[in-house]
Amino acid sequence: MEDNDITKIGVKESSxxxxxxxxxxxxxxxxxxxxxDIIRNAFVEISDxxxxxxxxxxxxxxxxxxxxxxxxxxxxxxxxVAQMFPGKVELRRxxxxxxxxxxxxxxxxxxxxxIRSTIGDAPNDKSIICTxxxxxxxxxxxxxTYHKARLASMFTRLGWKVKVIEEGYAVVLSECPVxxxxxxxxxxxxxxxxxxxxxxxxxxxxxxxxxxVGMSCVHSGDWISEQVADQLGIPVSQVTAIKEKKLDFKNxxxxxxxxxxxxxxxxxxxxxxxNNFAKKFKEVKSNFEAPIExxxxxxxxxxxxxxxxxxSVIRGLDLPFxxxxxxHASSPRNAVVKGCLAHAIITKKKIDSGVEIKDLxx
Amino acid sequence: xxxxxxxxxxxxxxSDLNLTIEPKQALDIDLIYDRGITEKSxxxxxxxxxxxxxxIQKTSTEKVVTKVxxxxxxxxxxxxxxxxTLDSIKESVRQxxxxxxxxxxxxxxxxIKDVISSLNKNSGNVYVERAEKTVPFVSDGVSxxxxxxxxxxxxxxxxxNTESFLSKDKSADLDNVDDLVSDLENFDI
Numbered sequence: 199m200e201d202n203d204i205t206k207i208g209v210k211e212s213s214x215x216x217x218x219x220x221x222x223x224x225x226x227x228x229x230x231x232x233x234x235d236i237i238r239n240a241f242v243e244i245s246d247x248x249x250x251x252x253x254x255x256x257x258x259x260x261x262x263x264x265x266x267x268x269x270x271x272x273x274x275x276x277x278x279v280a281q282m283f284p285g286k287v288e289l290r291r292x293x294x295x296x297x298x299x300x301x302x303x304x305x306x307x308x309x310x311x312x313i314r315s316t317i318g319d320a321p322n323d324k325s326i327i328c329t330x331x332x333x334x335x336x337x338x339x340x341x342x343t344y345h346k347a348r349l350a351s352m353f354t355r356l357g358w359k360v361k362v363i364e365e366g367y368a369v370v371l372s373e374c375p376v377x378x379x380x381x382x383x384x385x386x387x388x389x390x391x392x393x394x395x396x397x398x399x400x401x402x403x404x405x406x407x408x409x410x411v412g413m414s415c416v417h418s419g420d421w422i423s424e425q426v427a428d429q430l431g432i433p434v435s436q437v438t439a440i441k442e443k444k445l446d447f448k449n450x451x452x453x454x455x456x457x458x459x460x461x462x463x464x465x466x467x468x469x470x471x472x473n474n475f476a477k478k479f480k481e482v483k484s485n486f487e488a489p490i491e492x493x494x495x496x497x498x499x500x501x502x503x504x505x506x507x508x509x510s511v512i513r514g515l516d517l518p519f520x521x522x523x524x525x526h527a528s529s530p531r532n533a534v535v536k537g538c539l540a541h542a543i544i545t546k547k548k549i550d551s552g553v554e555i556k557d558l559x560x
Numbered sequence: 561x562x563x564x565x566x567x568x569x570x571x572x573x574x575s576d577l578n579l580t581i582e583p584k585q586a587l588d589i590d591l592i593y594d595r596g597i598t599e600k601s602x603x604x605x606x607x608x609x610x611x612x613x614x615x616i617q618k619t620s621t622e623k624v625v626t627k628v629x630x631x632x633x634x635x636x637x638x639x640x641x642x643x644x645t646l647d648s649i650k651e652s653v654r655q656x657x658x659x660x661x662x663x664x665x666x667x668x669x670x671x672i673k674d675v676i677s678s679l680n681k682n683s684g685n686v687y688v689e690r691a692e693k694t695v696p697f698v699s700d701g702v703s704x705x706x707x708x709x710x711x712x713x714x715x716x717x718x719x720x721n722t723e724s725f726l727s728k729d730k731s732a733d734l735d736n737v738d739d740l741v742s743d744l745e746n747f748d749i
Contacts, residue, residue: 232734237726254725265721274729307722310715315726347704351711374743381619387747406616407747408565410586482585528735536734543741544749 214325215546216317216358217538219368220309220349222293222397222420223497226535227316230543234532235316237273241308242280242287244269262311270308295416296332296398297345306348313352320357324549327353328361328542330368330534332398333412336474359559361545366391366402367409368537373527375491377405389491389522392471393534394498396420399467401475403490413478417470419498425466426459447503464504468511476517489520495533499526562590562598563616564608572612574603586616 215230221239228234237260244250245268254261259275271279280289292298292305299305317327331346346362353360363371368391375389387407393400396419402412423441427434440456452458494505505524512521527533545558565586566572572581577598581587589598598604607613702710 228734232737234732234734235728236730236732238729260726261724262726263723264719272726306711306715307718310719311722311724312726314719315724316728343704344707347707348711350704350708351715354708355712355715371744371749372740374740386743405563405586407744407749408586408614408616410565410584482582484586485588485591529732532732532734536737536740539734539737540740540744541749543737544744547741547745 214321215539215542216327217535217542218313218317218327218329218353219365219535219538220293220329221395221497221534222291222296223395224531225309225312225316226532228532228535228539230539232536232539234535237312237316238276239293239312240276240289240291241270241272241304242276242289243304244271244279244283244287247283247286262308264307270304270311272308272312294397295420296395296400296414296418297342298348306352310352310355314356317353317356317358320359323357324546324555325358326361326542326546326549327358328363328538328545329353330363330365330538332400332414333364333366333402334414335398336413336415336478359555361541361559363538363541364402364409364412365393365395365400365414365534366412367404368534368541369393369400369493369495369527370402370404370409370537371407371540372533372537373493373495375493377486377488377490378522380487389493390475391537392492392494392496394418394467394471394494394496396497399471399496399498401471403475403479403484405486410484411478411482413475415471415474417467418496422460422463422467422498425463426456429459430455432456441501445501447501447507449502464501464507465511467498468508469515472512472515472517476515476519480518486519489522491522492524493527493533494524495527495530497531499530561588561617561619562595563588563618565614565616566612567614568612572607574601574607576603577601581613 213229213231217228219226223239225237225239226234245266247253250269253259254269254271257275257278259279260272261275262270262272264270276289280287290302290304292302292309294301298309329349331342331349333342335342350360350362370387370389370391373391374387375391377385377388379385385406388405390401390403398414398416399418400412400414403410419441423434423437426437430437437456437460441460444454445457445460447461447464450457450461452461492508494508499505505526508524509521512524529536548558549555563586564581566581566583569583571583573579574581577589577593579589579592604613608615
């Protein structure tokens, strides 16, 4: 249930519980009533265009203005500005590969202001935010410790207590995979939660809501687009558009070069993620006799037939665990923020029931 | 099934079972040892009582399979150890602590002390293993908590005199959150 009207953030009812999914492509924030606000995680910087104040105001565009009279146009509006001033402004992203973009020096001010505008100051000293980060990287492509600390700082400075969970674990909490035990009973929140985002792929195995093992890797949506663009010598934006609008795994037109290449690199991504996860699974010597349910979320999983594609690819892999089924999250784009919200509400209930805050936040 | 998990952020060595359990690792120890052996393990009992090891599921002992797992460990027969070798091993462990661990990390130091004391106590096999990925410390020895405070202070300066005029691009509603939370309340998350 989405709408496109622009409503000022901050007028909604104040909440002392929020969930935040700061993704590479979209920033999502959910309040305890389950209302989600979504902002495209992109911006353009403008500092030397005459009359920019008037242009921004007349168009009703979203922006941040810093103390040096530099303007940052945020979200979908940044795409419009980039089209309006070609060559003068460049579309930039605060996040890359699932973490803060190390090559972007304005990421902190942009994200901090998005967070301040959406959530604001904590209303009391027991106010809870639950957010997520990628699991340990198997390709050593990111430093998640610095990312986690920097992300947390954007909330703690506003007085919020911050709970950080792994992205794949949030999918498990949101979608409740079930394991059929050998004795005939069923264990809820037991299975693999996967999130295929723009920047990273994440996977976490949980058993009875306890995270057992997780991993992340850079093979995901952006990687696919870049690889296809590189192989065919066409712009990434063109590949992305075809990926979002034309790719249908149940009806593949393999005469189309881009579709053919997308299908091949989707296969490579799925193989890579499952093989890496299998390696981590073996490392921790976990043992599961029962086959495991896999639940999939994330924007990169949106093409029609993606779960069937996953099933067909993993059929050819030698995995150290059985797969019971592969299914899509009920709302693949919002599953992560929903899992974070459930965790935040449970944490708040524990605090309200008298559990010491220091026991819940390390 | 006797499924346990390491609840801490450090590797836990169960000396008398010659078993190391990594952080967040879940392990069905019925697949490794007979139940009779694990029931007698005083180190396992201590770890469970101290809540560093959590029992996820423990069923009756019918049809328990016994397997032996491979271990990447240093195993030395105690008969062959003289005092000089023992002192050398202890010194290596102490140096490891000095090199890689922030002094404020008392949990890890206590764990290393346990390893050192187990060198003296074990009459059969002597088992030394380096704990990996122990605590959320970064390479320069600054904790996540301190890093967060540093970044927060920096952000406060950075956003002085900043004005924001922001609104959402899209919105959505999450379904069944209350039902989900009711379900999750039955679990210790």
